[in-house]
Amino acid sequence: MKLIIAYIQPHKLEEVKAALAKAEVGKMSVTNSLGCGAQMGYEESYRGVKFEVNLLKKIRLEIAVNESFVDKTVNAIISAARTGQIGDGKIFIVELAECIRIRTGEKGSNAIG
Amino acid sequence: MGLRRINKNVLGLSILLFMLLGGAALADEAAPAAAAEVVIKTSDLKVGMDTMWVMLTAFLVFFMNLGFAAVESGFARAKNCVNIMSKNFVVFAVSSIGFLILGWGLMFGDGSGLVGLKGLFMASGADNSPATGSAYQGVYSAISWTGVPFWAKFFFQLVFCGTAATIVSGAVAERIKYLSFIVFSFVMAMVIYPVVGHWVWGGGWLAKMGMFDFAGSTVVHSVGGWAALAGVIILGPRIGKFSNGTIKSIPGHNLSLATVGTFVLWFGWFGFNPGSTMAADPGAISHIAVTTNTAAAAAIFTATLMSYLLLGKPDLGMTLNGCLAGLVAITAPCAYVSVGSALIIGLIAGALVVLAVLMFDRLRLDDPVGALSVHLVNGVFGTICVGLFAQDKITGTATGNGLFYGGGFALLKAQLAAVVTVGIFVFLMSIVAWVAIKAIMGVRVSREEELRGLDIGEHGNEAYSGFQVFSTM
Numbered sequence: 001m002k003l004i005i006a007y008i009q010p011h012k013l014e015e016v017k018a019a020l021a022k023a024e025v026g027k028m029s030v031t032n033s034l035g036c037g038a039q040m041g042y043e044e045s046y047r048g049v050k051f052e053v054n055l056l057k058k059i060r061l062e063i064a065v066n067e068s069f070v071d072k073t074v075n076a077i078i079s080a081a082r083t084g085q086i087g088d089g090k091i092f093i094v095e096l097a098e099c100i101r102i103r104t105g106e107k108g109s110n111a112i113g
Numbered sequence: 114m115g116l117r118r119i120n121k122n123v124l125g126l127s128i129l130l131f132m133l134l135g136g137a138a139l140a141d142e143a144a145p146a147a148a149a150e151v152v153i154k155t156s157d158l159k160v161g162m163d164t165m166w167v168m169l170t171a172f173l174v175f176f177m178n179l180g181f182a183a184v185e186s187g188f189a190r191a192k193n194c195v196n197i198m199s200k201n202f203v204v205f206a207v208s209s210i211g212f213l214i215l216g217w218g219l220m221f222g223d224g225s226g227l228v229g230l231k232g233l234f235m236a237s238g239a240d241n242s243p244a245t246g247s248a249y250q251g252v253y254s255a256i257s258w259t260g261v262p263f264w265a266k267f268f269f270q271l272v273f274c275g276t277a278a279t280i281v282s283g284a285v286a287e288r289i290k291y292l293s294f295i296v297f298s299f300v301m302a303m304v305i306y307p308v309v310g311h312w313v314w315g316g317g318w319l320a321k322m323g324m325f326d327f328a329g330s331t332v333v334h335s336v337g338g339w340a341a342l343a344g345v346i347i348l349g350p351r352i353g354k355f356s357n358g359t360i361k362s363i364p365g366h367n368l369s370l371a372t373v374g375t376f377v378l379w380f381g382w383f384g385f386n387p388g389s390t391m392a393a394d395p396g397a398i399s400h401i402a403v404t405t406n407t408a409a410a411a412a413i414f415t416a417t418l419m420s421y422l423l424l425g426k427p428d429l430g431m432t433l434n435g436c437l438a439g440l441v442a443i444t445a446p447c448a449y450v451s452v453g454s455a456l457i458i459g460l461i462a463g464a465l466v467v468l469a470v471l472m473f474d475r476l477r478l479d480d481p482v483g484a485l486s487v488h489l490v491n492g493v494f495g496t497i498c499v500g501l502f503a504q505d506k507i508t509g510t511a512t513g514n515g516l517f518y519g520g521g522f523a524l525l526k527a528q529l530a531a532v533v534t535v536g537i538f539v540f541l542m543s544i545v546a547w548v549a550i551k552a553i554m555g556v557r558v559s560r561e562e563e564l565r566g567l568d569i570g571e572h573g574n575e576a577y578s579g580f581q582v583f584s585t586m
Binding site for chain 2: 009010011014032034042043044045046050057
């Protein structure tokens with residue numbers, strides 16, 4: 001089991017969701033996040049005083065999958081989120097030690113699917 | 114100028130009124146009368162009362178700027194909130210200056226059937242208001258029927274101009290360049306609105322033809338609506354609204370704000386319609402307040418019901434748009450129709466606005482706040498209603514009867530002529546203005562800016578700094 005964590009541009013969420021649905025990945029968790037990377041920041045000002053905003057708004061997706069779904073999921077995210085511009089985001093894949101469905105107590109692969 | 118003896122009961126009220134107005138009309142030559150009797154010139158009393166009414170209702174119409182700002186920003190996304198507030202705030206300043214410099218003169222100056230030609234600039238033509246009728250001497254004779262001071266006339270007409278200009282703001286929201294919007298608003302306040310205003314209210318060719326628009330379903334609302342339609346076409350839809358052949362919803366970020374704004378507009382309309390008597394005419398203003406409110410209430414019911422039936426749930430946005438649709442539709446006929454007719458007009462307007470919102474989506478015309486459905490569609494509908502439901506002299510104006518009251522097609526024809534010609538004129542003028550602005554300075558922000566939001570791109574501000582806002586669309 002793997003946990004796939006992807007940071008994407010906020011306006012790409014709808015397309016990524018559609019691509020994941022096409023790849024039959026229907027379960028995910030989505031949160032707002034702020035972050036900085038190669039895209040650098042931008043300048044805001046408030047009543048004449050400027051300030052650097054280097055944390056940009058991003059969307060964080062978390063998807064827990066069985067091994068056979070890892071490539072499909074990653075490819076779906078990339079296909080929808082890539083524009084070729086700096087700021088498209090990153091994907092992290094980490095080992096998932098356990099997964100438990102609270103309602104039934106199922107564990108492992110059964111709980112993920 | 115007859116003198117009238119005022120009885121005791123009226124005395125206290127009159128004195129209070131005159132103190133409020135700063136009027137000095139208590140006649141010195143008054144009375145050899147008892148201590149409790151005072152004699153007042155009724156003509157002065159009338160000017161005072163009329164001025165108070167005109168100014169009070171003008172202030173209410175001014176307050177509608179807040180209503181528009183709240184409705185439009187509530188219906189848009191959080192990332193564009195600063196931009197919409199800025200547009201709605203600055204547009205009244207634009208109207209105030211533009212209408213002063215040229216708008217008033219074009220609209221009310223004596224001139225041809227098409228435009229005013231005298232006293233064009235800075236509202237500085239000769240004028241001896243509040244004199245009326247044959248006693249009036251000046252170059253703004255089309256509005257000499259109301260016996261209030263000159264600047265009362267000007268201010269009341271100015272807030273109406275401001276309303277027409279601010280209608281455009283909502284339809285072009287979330288993608289238009291701030292500066293381009295300001296430039297268009299100047300064109301609107303200085304040329305487009307005043308020319309149509311001259312046709313209908315400035316003694317122009319539609320007025321002579323016998324066309325009636327009491328408070329501006331055509332002059333204000335459909336003019337704003339046609340200009341907005343041209344803007345929507347030139348701009349194109351927001352990114353993500355129509356993708357892959359489907360219509361996507363882009364929900365507004367604050368329906369509480371939109372509701373507050375709609376209440377403010379509803380309240381302001383009691384200045385817009387009853388104030389357009391431009392006189393404290395007790396019978397007329399009471400009648401108009403009730404026709405106005407009845408149409409709004411009826412439209413709320415049908416808009417809510419239509420959204421229930423067509424969309425599955427009673428959508429609040431549609432209920433709010435319904436209220437405004439009823440108000441826009443009754444704006445032309447409010448003084449010419451019965452309360453019963455107002456009820457029918459409102460019922461139809463509420464249904465119409467829901468169908469119009471769905472239609473504009475199908476036509477791929479992206480209007481984030483429903484301004485076209487409310488102001489254009491119902492402005493046209495309300496104007497036509499005068500030709501259908503009018504009853505001669507119901508509040509004093511000799512309109513002749515509408516089609517449903519045995520008046521035949523005469524009035525309806527004049528109304529339709531206004532709908533068609535105003536539509537063509539405003540739409541073409543607006544297209545020319547938008548295209549010119551596009552060529553000179555561009556109308557639309559960049560794709561990157563639109564995605565991140567116009568608040569940061571145009572203003573470098575955020576509306577909700579410190580809050581986490583989902584900006585996924």
